[in-house]
Amino acid sequence: MNIISKRTAKILSVVFSLISLFALAGPPTYAPADADNLRLSFTAIADTHIDNVFNGTRVPLLAEGLEDMSKAQVKNDALLIAGDLTEGGLQWEYYKLAYALQTRCDADNILPVSGNHDIWGPRLQNGTRLMNYEYNADKYFDFLRNTAGIDTATIYFSREIKGYLFVILNSERLEDDTYLSPAQIGWLDSLLASRAGGGKPVFVSCHHPLASIGDEADDLYAVMKKYDGRLDIFFLTGHYHTPFGSGSIVTDGSVTFVALPCYGKGTASGPGKTGTGYCVEAYDGEVLFRARDFTGGRWLPEYDRAVALTAAG
Numbered sequence: 001m002n003i004i005s006k007r008t009a010k011i012l013s014v015v016f017s018l019i020s021l022f023a024l025a026g027p028p029t030y031a032p033a034d035a036d037n038l039r040l041s042f043t044a045i046a047d048t049h050i051d052n053v054f055n056g057t058r059v060p061l062l063a064e065g066l067e068d069m070s071k072a073q074v075k076n077d078a079l080l081i082a083g084d085l086t087e088g089g090l091q092w093e094y095y096k097l098a099y100a101l102q103t104r105c106d107a108d109n110i111l112p113v114s115g116n117h118d119i120w121g122p123r124l125q126n127g128t129r130l131m132n133y134e135y136n137a138d139k140y141f142d143f144l145r146n147t148a149g150i151d152t153a154t155i156y157f158s159r160e161i162k163g164y165l166f167v168i169l170n171s172e173r174l175e176d177d178t179y180l181s182p183a184q185i186g187w188l189d190s191l192l193a194s195r196a197g198g199g200k201p202v203f204v205s206c207h208h209p210l211a212s213i214g215d216e217a218d219d220l221y222a223v224m225k226k227y228d229g230r231l232d233i234f235f236l237t238g239h240y241h242t243p244f245g246s247g248s249i250v251t252d253g254s255v256t257f258v259a260l261p262c263y264g265k266g267t268a269s270g271p272g273k274t275g276t277g278y279c280v281e282a283y284d285g286e287v288l289f290r291a292r293d294f295t296g297g298r299w300l301p302e303y304d305r306a307v308a309l310t311a312a313g
């Protein structure tokens with residue numbers, strides 16, 4: 001019985017591998033706006049909300065979008081997922097997300113942000129949280145290490161990709177809002193200071209927008225505004241499940257706030273459609289945000305936005 005099970009498992013494993021190979025074959029799906037001058041390209045999505053429902057729809061939804069991304073004419077330098085990776089921070093949800101990424105994502109880097117759904121962990125129907133912060137954060141740390149190859153001592157971390165800095169901010173407490181310690185904000189400040197005047201933008205991501213960060217939101221905003229005219233900062237967030245619209249990308253001095261749509265929950269069509277996000281292309285003088293319906297395999301050019309760099313040198 002055991003032998004049969006092992007053989008069956010091996011056959012299934014080979015079948016799944018072949019399915020993955022076939023899924024990733026095929027003609028290119030999309031190309032950058034200006035391949036000759038492209039410096040960096042990454043995909044930004046949020047709120048995948050991978051759930052624990054058997055045969056649920058969110059893993060296939062993500063897999064379908066990842067296949068679109070993986071067939072891009074120019075390989076993605078990174079895939080950013082701005083929090084609420086999972087519905088309830090459960091180990092099985094992380095496994096399912098890992099499986100989708102490991103079999104479908106060909107981006108050179110995976111940058112997963114922790115959202116309130118991830119850090120809250122398992123909850124009762126009435127919202128009571130069953131586990132403490134450390135337990136839930138450990139699940140995220142394991143996922144970072146095993147799936148994204150990121151080994152970090154703190155829940156906040158940075159990565160340099162093709163000379164561009166990515167900073168991931170994460171909550172340090174089990175609260176409704178993101179809690180950023182003075183140490184985390186000071187760490188961000190020192191990173192931004194090291195890049196000011198360098199001519200390249202910095203991409204900062206936190207699941208919560210400023211309005212859903214606690215009392216320390218003012219300190220965070222002040223740190224980013226401190227570099228006005230010297231450093232272009234893009235602050236990419238999820239959480240509000242904001243449909244594409246005129247308020248999705250708002251620039252304030254050298255800081256540009258990017259509210260990402262919800263990838264895993266939404267409508268079947270329209271600006272709040274599931275399976276959507278931005279293809280982000282960095283050029284010498286601007287960053288181009290191209291709205292895409294990854295599961296529909298089409299651009300949504302009415303929501304595109306080119307942001308001219310103010311501190312490009």
Ligand SMILES: [Fe+2]
Pocket residue numbers: 047049084115117239241
């Ligand atoms: Fe969410």
